[in-house]
Amino acid sequence: MAVHADLHTHTTASDGDLTPSELVALAAARRLGALAITDHDTLKGVLEGVQAGNAQGLMVIPGVEISAVFEPGTLHMLGYFGVHPAGLEADLDRVQQARSERFPKIIRRLNDLGCMITLEEVAAIAGDAQIGRPHIAKALIARGYAKTFDEAFNRWLGKGKPAYVEKEKLSCEEAIALILKHGGVPVMAHPFTLELEDTDLKDFMAQHKERGLRGIEVYYPEHSHAQMRLYRDIARSLGLVATGGTDFHGQNRISAHLGDTGVDKDHLKALMDLL
Numbered sequence: 001m002a003v004h005a006d007l008h009t010h011t012t013a014s015d016g017d018l019t020p021s022e023l024v025a026l027a028a029a030r031r032l033g034a035l036a037i038t039d040h041d042t043l044k045g046v047l048e049g050v051q052a053g054n055a056q057g058l059m060v061i062p063g064v065e066i067s068a069v070f071e072p073g074t075l076h077m078l079g080y081f082g083v084h085p086a087g088l089e090a091d092l093d094r095v096q097q098a099r100s101e102r103f104p105k106i107i108r109r110l111n112d113l114g115c116m117i118t119l120e121e122v123a124a125i126a127g128d129a130q131i132g133r134p135h136i137a138k139a140l141i142a143r144g145y146a147k148t149f150d151e152a153f154n155r156w157l158g159k160g161k162p163a164y165v166e167k168e169k170l171s172c173e174e175a176i177a178l179i180l181k182h183g184g185v186p187v188m189a190h191p192f193t194l195e196l197e198d199t200d201l202k203d204f205m206a207q208h209k210e211r212g213l214r215g216i217e218v219y220y221p222e223h224s225h226a227q228m229r230l231y232r233d234i235a236r237s238l239g240l241v242a243t244g245g246t247d248f249h250g251q252n253r254i255s256a257h258l259g260d261t262g263v264d265k266d267h268l269k270a271l272m273d274l275l
Contacts, residue, residue, distance in 0.1 A: 001219075003262040005034035007061070007271070008078065008189065008217065008245025013037075013045030015132030017250025020049035023258075028056040030259045034268055036245065038063035038078055041095045042130060046084055061275075064088070065189060066095070067167065068175040073195030074159065075172055078187040078217065078243070079179035082275035088182045095170065096130065102167045103131045109163040110136075110156060115145045133157045134249065176212045185274045187215035187243050191231055192223060202234050209238050214274055219244025219263060221256040241270045 010016035011023050018026065020037060027035045035058060037049045046062045053060030062081040069075070107119050117139045125142075126135040137152035146152035156163040170178065179186040188194075188205065196204055205216065218231040219242070235242045244263045246256045263271075 001264050003259050004032065004265045005036070005059075005061075005268045006032055006245045006248065006259045006262040007034075007036040007063070007080070007243045007268075008038050008065070008220070009035060009248040009258065010039050010065075011037060011045040011049065012127065012129045013042055014039035014130060015134045015249060020045040021052040023248075024049055024052035024056055024058055024060060026258055028058050030257070032058065032259045032262075033265070034059035034061060036061040036063040036080060038065045038080075038245075040065050040130075040132065041067065041092050043084065043089050043092075050084065064092075064179075064184075066092075066175040066178070067169045068172045069169045070172060070194060074193040076189040076193070077172065077175040077179065078189045078215075079175075079182075079184040080187065080243075080271060080275060081182065081184045082272075083183075085182035085184060088178070088184075091178055091181075095168070100131070102165050103136065105165045106133070106136060106157070106163050109165065110140070113156070113162055115140060115143070115156065115163075117143055117145075172208060173211055176208065180212045185214045185241070185271065186212060187217055187241070188213060189217045190220050190222065190247070191216060192220075192227055198230060201230075202237075205234055205240065206238055209240060213240065215241035215243050215271070217244060218242040219261050221246055221261050241274060242267055243271060 011020045037046050039045050043064055049060045062084050064079045066077045068077055104119055122135050122139045125138050137149050140146045140152045176186045216231050216235045218228055246261045248258045
């Protein structure tokens, strides 16, 4: 499939390395036709991205990636919008407040474990962006406690690791409802992270279609060919739109380059028709 649009990317508005303008410039350089900016629990990078896209002749789709409660795995809900959804940022404030309370706890745990970093140096690394675990990973690397992002997460920051702190999240139903409230299309991100068996996954998707789920992220760098076939079949059988993207965070910490994974023009049209 010829990739025309990368529908899952992050900027410095959350935990990406590139500003929205830099991300758009890279997308244009890689000859993409469209890009969705889907920062974690915020739309603060969207307006700059849309303006940069207009200047470059590149379609930039407003989006967001919302973390939701789920066991045994991890659930992220992508939301796509036809226009910038005024008011959604205010509705996400509770999630943002929970994030701001989480990171001092992570740093205290790291200090207790002998990793003497401070919130101030992490905030300096984050700059104007909201603090995220990748910024803490950068501080660990700068201090010599880890050599790479993978080591920082595998040793300290990943789920279940010694410095991990769970964050307050919306329920899956709340995330879907919030996206629908603002005129968006809710899409289940990278379904493999739910850690459900195949039949349970289809039942889960069917249940949430009844609650407003409109799509599944089928094309993703960490999906195997068998997983992509499964997710594509579920999408077809349930009448859900199939989306895809790289989950791009930056040039130096990626499993795929921007636009390596995504959707073609037909898949993009199916999403835009819903918007």
